[in-house]
Amino acid sequence: xxxxxxxxxxxxxxxxxxxxxxxxxxxxxxxxxxxxxxxxxxxxxxxxxxxxxxxxxxxxxxxxxxxxxxxxxxxxxxxxxxxxxxxxxxxxxxxxxxxxxxxxxxxxxxxxxxxxxxxxxxxxxxxxxxxxxxxxxxxxxxxxxxxxxx
Ligand code: FES
Numbered sequence: 001x002x003x004x005x006x007x008x009x010x011x012x013x014x015x016x017x018x019x020x021x022x023x024x025x026x027x028x029x030x031x032x033x034x035x036x037x038x039x040x041x042x043x044x045x046x047x048x049x050x051x052x053x054x055x056x057x058x059x060x061x062x063x064x065x066x067x068x069x070x071x072x073x074x075x076x077x078x079x080x081x082x083x084x085x086x087x088x089x090x091x092x093x094x095x096x097x098x099x100x101x102x103x104x105x106x107x108x109x110x111x112x113x114x115x116x117x118x119x120x121x122x123x124x125x126x127x128x129x130x131x132x133x134x135x136x137x138x139x140x141x142x143x144x145x146x147x148x149x150x
Contacts, residue, residue, distance in 0.1 A: 005039035018044045018054060022061060031062040067102045067109035069147045073125045076115030082122035083135070088112075090140050107148065 001008070007028060011017050021044060025036045032040075032055055041048040055061045071091065075084045088110075091097055095108050102109035116124050121133030125140075132143055 001039050001042050002035065005036065005043070008039065008043045013043055013045065015044050015046050018046060018051065019058070022051075022055065026061060030066045031064060033063075033065070062111075064100060064102050064109070065106065067107050069108050069127050071108060071110045071125055071127050072113040072116070073099070073110065074114070074116045074123065075112045076119065076122075078119035079115075079122040079124055084112075084123050086137075087123050087125060087135055087140065090137050094141060094144055108144075 005025065007024060008021050011021050011024065018040065021040050022032055022036075025032050025040065029036065037048055037051050037055070040046070041051045044051075055063060073079075073084055073087050073091070088099065091110050095103060095110070097103060097108060097110040099110050099112045113126075116126060116131060118124055118131060118133060121131075123135045124131060124133050125135060126132065127143065127147060132139070
């Protein structure tokens with residue numbers, strides 16, 4: 001097994017621990033790469049295709065490397081009603097990204113998440129955990145510009 005994934009050795013290599021192993025990989029690398037799939041398959045003695053099956057079944061796992069700035073657009077009920085689909089449209093126009101995508105430079109990635117817990121401030125998104133509320137096109141542009149210039 002690739003030395004990069006030696007942290008898996010802290011987990012018992014029972015096949016029932018596969019999800020735990022994949023969670024660990026994602027915690028370390030931010031996503032589960034093709035190399036990580038190979039390493040997990042080898043370590044837990046499970047065919048790669050089965051590991052991929054588990055990854056596609058559970059929404060918690062990311063297969064695309066996240067950007068330096070991870071944009072999470074809330075699509076809970078309140079945010080959906082107050083414009084989450086529009087926020088995605090603006091992000092598509094500004095960054096060319098749909099949910100689940102990362103830009104070519106690895107700066108921004110976009111994903112959809114469930115309620116961020118501040119529904120009265122909808123529509124809401126977070127960037128690397130920092131919450132931005134009452135989004136409109138103008139303040140979204142400003143927020144993106146600030147991160148792009150960091
Ligand atoms: S629905 Fe978006 S914060 Fe609750």
